[in-house]
Amino acid sequence: MTDLTPLPVNNGLTSPQRLFVRCLPRFGLVALLALSLSGCVGLVLAGTATTGALVAQDRSIGSGFDDTAIDMDIKSRYAEENFKTFRRVNIEVYEGRVLLTGNVPTVEDRAKAVQIAWAAPKVEEVTNEIEINDRSELARWPKDTWISTRLKSKLIWDTNINSFNYQIEIVNGNVYLAGVAKDAAELERVTEHARKINGVKKVVSHVRLKESPPRQAVALGDALAKE
Numbered sequence: 001m002t003d004l005t006p007l008p009v010n011n012g013l014t015s016p017q018r019l020f021v022r023c024l025p026r027f028g029l030v031a032l033l034a035l036s037l038s039g040c041v042g043l044v045l046a047g048t049a050t051t052g053a054l055v056a057q058d059r060s061i062g063s064g065f066d067d068t069a070i071d072m073d074i075k076s077r078y079a080e081e082n083f084k085t086f087r088r089v090n091i092e093v094y095e096g097r098v099l100l101t102g103n104v105p106t107v108e109d110r111a112k113a114v115q116i117a118w119a120a121p122k123v124e125e126v127t128n129e130i131e132i133n134d135r136s137e138l139a140r141w142p143k144d145t146w147i148s149t150r151l152k153s154k155l156i157w158d159t160n161i162n163s164f165n166y167q168i169e170i171v172n173g174n175v176y177l178a179g180v181a182k183d184a185a186e187l188e189r190v191t192e193h194a195r196k197i198n199g200v201k202k203v204v205s206h207v208r209l210k211e212s213p214p215r216q217a218v219a220l221g222d223a224l225a226k227e
Helices: 015-037 041-056 061-086 107-119 141-157 184-195
Strands: 089-094 097-104 125-128 166-171 174-181 202-209
Touching: 061 089, 061 097, 061 107, 089 166, 089 174, 097 107, 097 166, 097 174, 107 125, 141 166, 141 184, 174 184, 184 202
Parallel strands: 097 125, 174 202
Antiparallel strands: 089 097, 166 174
């Protein structure tokens, strides 16, 4: 039975943020369906786009929806715990494997972020790449955004790469990759594209090969430093 008891949400969130945290993770697909039937066309279109992307990926649609639910669950838990502290933590989920990147102020916050991620249902693995950095990210954000846009564009236009299978996060010039590669050659093309972008410090891959077991990390490109 669904627990509809309001959650105690504080930690400096605005009223819209508190409403989102209370409702969305707890109501799940029921809430999404209700909103779409109420005429939220944007939500329906977003759902359609998400489904289309999942079809293009090598993971199953069911696994893709599970990953989306995990992502939403962890984000809501971070907001409930301390929105200000964990707002700079990035989450990527592929086949139940969670990759955490970004910045937090202290070592204790870093450990807490991992603990919270493990608490989400259906999480199979948590990889922690969070950096300890209490400085403002505003100065670095435009550069990281440019690198992300540039790399995603390169992957989309490379016909030898299925860009839908890759998740990308850029933190302080470091490129973090997650997802699944069809083979070692494709993974090497992806990392090579990243290496050649101006401003990239290193490329860290948590991508598995398609023929490898679903929960087995791939050794190739596990930590590829830019030459």
